Each structure stands twice: as C-alpha cells, then as structure tokens.
Amino acid sequence: MGGITYKRGREPHGKEHRVIFRNIDREGWDPGIETYLKDGGYDQLKKALGMERAAITEEVKKSGLRGRGGAGFPCGVKWTFIPPNNTKPVYLICNADESEPGTFKDRYILHQDPHQLIEGMTIACFAVGAKLAYIYIREEFPEAAKIVEKAIAEAHAKGFLGKNIQGSGFDLEIYVHRGAGAYICGEETGLIESLEGKRPYPRIKPPYFPAAMGLYLCPTIVNNVETLCHVKHIIGMGGEEYAKTGTKNNTGTRILCVSGDVQKPGYFEVEVGKVTMGEVINDLCGGLKPGRELKAVIPGGSSAKVLRADEIYTVGRGDDARKLTIWDIPMDFDTMAACGSMAGSGGVIVMDDSRSMSWVLNNLNNFYAHESCGQCTPCREGSLWMKKITDRVVAGKASPSDIDTLYGVAKNIDGRTICAFGEACSWPTESFVEKFRDELIGDTKPELEGALVNAETLTAAASL
Ligand SMILES: Cc1cc2nc3c(=O)[nH]c(=O)nc-3n(C[C@H](O)[C@H](O)[C@H](O)COP(=O)(O)O)c2cc1C
Numbered sequence: 001m002g003g004i005t006y007k008r009g010r011e012p013h014g015k016e017h018r019v020i021f022r023n024i025d026r027e028g029w030d031p032g033i034e035t036y037l038k039d040g041g042y043d044q045l046k047k048a049l050g051m052e053r054a055a056i057t058e059e060v061k062k063s064g065l066r067g068r069g070g071a072g073f074p075c076g077v078k079w080t081f082i083p084p085n086n087t088k089p090v091y092l093i094c095n096a097d098e099s100e101p102g103t104f105k106d107r108y109i110l111h112q113d114p115h116q117l118i119e120g121m122t123i124a125c126f127a128v129g130a131k132l133a134y135i136y137i138r139e140e141f142p143e144a145a146k147i148v149e150k151a152i153a154e155a156h157a158k159g160f161l162g163k164n165i166q167g168s169g170f171d172l173e174i175y176v177h178r179g180a181g182a183y184i185c186g187e188e189t190g191l192i193e194s195l196e197g198k199r200p201y202p203r204i205k206p207p208y209f210p211a212a213m214g215l216y217l218c219p220t221i222v223n224n225v226e227t228l229c230h231v232k233h234i235i236g237m238g239g240e241e242y243a244k245t246g247t248k249n250n251t252g253t254r255i256l257c258v259s260g261d262v263q264k265p266g267y268f269e270v271e272v273g274k275v276t277m278g279e280v281i282n283d284l285c286g287g288l289k290p291g292r293e294l295k296a297v298i299p300g301g302s303s304a305k306v307l308r309a310d311e312i313y314t315v316g317r318g319d320d321a322r323k324l325t326i327w328d329i330p331m332d333f334d335t336m337a338a339c340g341s342m343a344g345s346g347g348v349i350v351m352d353d354s355r356s357m358s359w360v361l362n363n364l365n366n367f368y369a370h371e372s373c374g375q376c377t378p379c380r381e382g383s384l385w386m387k388k389i390t391d392r393v394v395a396g397k398a399s400p401s402d403i404d405t406l407y408g409v410a411k412n413i414d415g416r417t418i419c420a421f422g423e424a425c426s427w428p429t430e431s432f433v434e435k436f437r438d439e440l441i442g443d444t445k446p447e448l449e450g451a452l453v454n455a456e457t458l459t460a461a462a463s464l
C-alpha cells in the first residue's frame with residue numbers, strides 16, 4: 001500500500017487489495033478521531049452532505065455493492081425499499097453481531113477503525129433520511145462497544161454527529177446497543193426484536209421486511225458493518241469507479257476470514273472474484289499443513305453448504321459452462337452459488353484429510369441445536385434431533401439407517417420455518433450427508449440396526 005506501513009508480521013499479502021482494512025494493523029494508527037482526520041477522515045461525509053440524497057443511493061446502486069452480512073443482497077436496492085410515501089421515522093441499524101461461526105472481520109473494524117464505520121453510517125443515514133441509528137454490537141465484544149462509544153462522542157464533539165452536522169441542516173444520533181448474546185440476534189428481525197427489548201424471536205417475512213416494517217414497525221435499514229464501511233469509499237471514488245474493482249455483479253473488495261487446517265489462518269481483503277480458492281489456501285494462507293491433503297471447505301460461514309475437494313463443479317450454462325476443481329473456484333457470490341454453496345459472510349473453513357466429517361457435522365449440529373430460538377417446531381425439534389443423531393454417530397452408537405433419518409430431518413426443516421436459521425441449520429447436515437455419505441455410514445454399526453432405537457424407546461417408556 002502506497003505510503004502505509006504495517007506492524008511487523010501483519011503486512012497485507014501481495015494478493016490483497018485493502019480498502020476497508022486499509023488501516024487495520026497499520027503502523028502508528030489508533031482509533032482516535034485526530035488520527036482519522038489527519039488521514040482525510042470524514043471528507044467523504046462532507047462530500048455526501050453536498051449531494052442530493054437520491055444521488056447517494058444512485059451511486060451505491062451503480063457501485064453494485066452487495067451486502068457483506070451473509071445474503072449478498074444489493075445494498076442500494078435495499079435502500080429504495082423504504083416506501084416512497086412514508087411518513088414514519090426511518091431508522092438505520094448497523095448489524096455488528098458477527099455471530100456466524102468462522103467469521104471474524106467486523107470486530108477489527110470496531111476495534112481499530114470505528115470512525116470509518118461512523119462515517120459510512122452517517123452517509124447512509126443521510127441518504128435514507130434516518131435521524132436515529134443504532135450499532136447493535138455482539139454481547140461478547142465489550143471492548144468494541146467501549147471503543148465505538150468513545151468514537152461516537154469524538155464525532156459529536158467535532159460536529160460529525162448531532163444537530164446540524166457540518167452546517168448541513170442534517171441531524172443524526174447514533175447509539176450503541178449491546179447484543180443479547182445469541183446467534184439469532186444477528187438475524188435482522190430477531191435483532192430488531194432484541195433492540196426493542198424483547199426476546200430475539202425473528203419475525204415472519206412478509207410482511208415484516210425491515211425496510212417497510214422494522215424497528216417499532218417503522219422503515220428500517222439493516223446493514224452489516226463491512227457493508228456500511230464500503231459506502232464511504234463509494235462516495236469517495238464514485239459508484240462507477242468502485243464497480244471497476246472486483247468482477248461483474250460481484251464488485252468491490254471483501255474480507256475473507258480463513259480458519260481451519262491451513263498454515264496461516266487470518267483475514268484477507270481481496271477483490272471479489274479475483275482470487276480463487278486455491279490462491280486463498282496456497283498463497284494467502286501459506287498452504288495446507290505438512291503432508292496433508294485438502295478434504296473439504298465450508299466457504300461462507302458455518303451455514304454454507306460444504307464443498308468436497310475431489311468434486312468437479314460445473315458453473316454457467318450452455319456455451320458458457322465451465323468445469324472447475326475446488327482450487328479454481330473464484331471467491332465470489334455467484335460462482336459460489338453455482339457450485340451449490342454460498343459466499344455468505346466470508347468465513348472460509350478449511351478441512352484437511354485428518355478431519356472426521358462425522359465429528360465436524362456433530363460440532364456444527366451442537367451449535368445449531370443450542371442456538372435455535374425455539375419459535376418453530378421443525379427448527380426447534382429438528383435441530384436437536386440432528387444433534388442427537390450425530391452424537392450417536394460419533395459415539396459409535398448409530399445404525400446406518402440413522403443417516404437417512406438425519407437427512408430426512410434436515411430436509412423437513414429447510415424451507416419450513418419463520419426465518420433463515422432453518423436453512424442455516426439444515427444445509428450443513430444436507431450437504432454433509434450428500435457429499436460424505438459413505439464416511440458417515442462408515443462411522444455407524446450395521447449390527448445396531450433397530451436395536452438402539454428400541455433401547456432408547458424402552459428407556460423413554462420406562463421413565464414415563
Ligand atoms: C441466523 C442468522 C444469523 C445472522 N447473523 C448475522 C450477523 O451476525 N451479522 C450480519 O451482518 N448479518 C447476519 N445475518 C444476516 C442479517 O439477517 C441481514 O441480512 C444482514 O445484516 C443485512 O446486512 P447486509 O445487507 O449489509 O449484508 C444473519 C442471518 C441469519 C439468518
């Protein structure tokens with residue numbers, strides 16, 4: 001990066017393209033406003049305040065920015081869903097719950113560059129007409145909450161928040177709200193319920209799409225931390241210029257969080273679709289551990305379907321169809337979807353041949369059984385059954401037909417619930433059974449066919 005030095009051992013890899021993480025691990029950098037201002041901070045806000053509100057949304061639409069929180073929904077398009085004849089207050093919520101396993105990016109922004117987020121949020125609030133905004137920070141990030149609160153006070157003192165920001169006539173207050181400590185608090189409608197002081201029970205969509213009926217049933221824009229930071233840079237460089245980074249329909253940069261069986265796990269900001277899975281594993285992360293072979297990758301946070309290392313993936317149709325190995329898959333939203341998974345929140349979990357797929361699936365199922373909010377029967381009961389069945393598989397107490405039952409349970413959750421947690425918890429099981437069926441069956445015992453069910457039934461009957 002021109003003119004910027006990074007702390008020793010924390011230098012970005014040559015294949016990175018740092019925009020959002022430009023200041024992370026930067027030598028001489030601190031989260032204070034003076035440092036931010038010396039670096040040209042809040043210049044983009046000043047520029048935005050001189051623009052028409054609709055023009056800001058137009059730039060964000062032109063940029064092609066897709067949400068970095070998981071679903072990859074176009075950000076500018078989401079902003080236009082606020083009803084045009086709306087007379088209620090509009091709210092903006094920054095989703096800083098960062099609860100998807102395998103994802104660890106937003107926390108660095110909150111800790112090291114909070115003003116970048118505040119600037120992005122303020123521009124977004126100006127564009128959508130929100131005078132009140134919240135940063136919903138994961139309960140487990142107490143230090144981040146303190147740092148962001150201090151940054152908000154600093155921005156206030158310098159006239160970047162509060163009444164009549166920089167003489168523009170625009171008023172905005174941003175409040176930090178500490179999360180309630182559950183994965184489901186990251187789901188936008190669960191988050192809104194939690195912010196309203198209730199249990200984070202997700203709302204059904206439709207009708208409760210936040211942009212139409214969100215916080216206090218008023219139009220509410222919910223965006224991820226990383227997404228909102230991009231807004232600042234889009235205003236700085238213009239939507240069209242921004243869209244030149246990344247690839248078509250998958251523009252800009254994104255932060256990948258790589259964990260698991262690689263030499264150097266960590267965070268890496270790359271142009272979307274410009275690096276392949278092979279480059280991520282071999283170059284950015286220094287390769288697999290010595291003597292190990294790649295077995296599988298979960299490419300977009302724990303809810304994403306698993307990709308098998310020895311599979312050939314066909315993407316595109318007709319004359320455009322291409323065959324890819326896992327190593328060739330570009331890290332973008334559309335290709336990942338074409339490969340049967342999703343780029344999700346950017347959490348890439350790498351597994352080598354030392355991993356037991358039964359153990360991995362059981363680990364995931366333990367998490368989802370614990371985190372289901374319990375509102376809908378298929379998710380509440382099914383997530384627990386999936387955990388119990390895989391508990392039996394890893395304990396060597398399952399029969400082969402248990403794997404079919406496991407698959408059936410997952411299929412009966414998927415698409416039958418109030419919120420997308422239903423898919424988040426069933427996709428791991430569905431994909432692991434589809435891709436690693438032989439290995440899972442190999443961990444069961446044919447001689448237990450029928451026997452264990454009977455034993456469990458008897459135990460249950462005895463306790464009645
Ligand atoms: C179970 C579940 C958990 C989620 N957790 C998060 C989270 O921790 N952070 C986040 O930004 N989005 C999370 N999301 C996605 C949000 O519902 C929402 O789509 C996102 O915050 C929108 O921001 P974006 O458009 O900028 O991506 C989660 C979704 C589900 C279904």
Ligand code: SF4
Pocket residue numbers: 184201202371372373374375376377379380417418419420421422
């Ligand atoms: S799908 Fe699961 S987490 Fe979502 S509302 Fe239903 S029970 Fe709750």
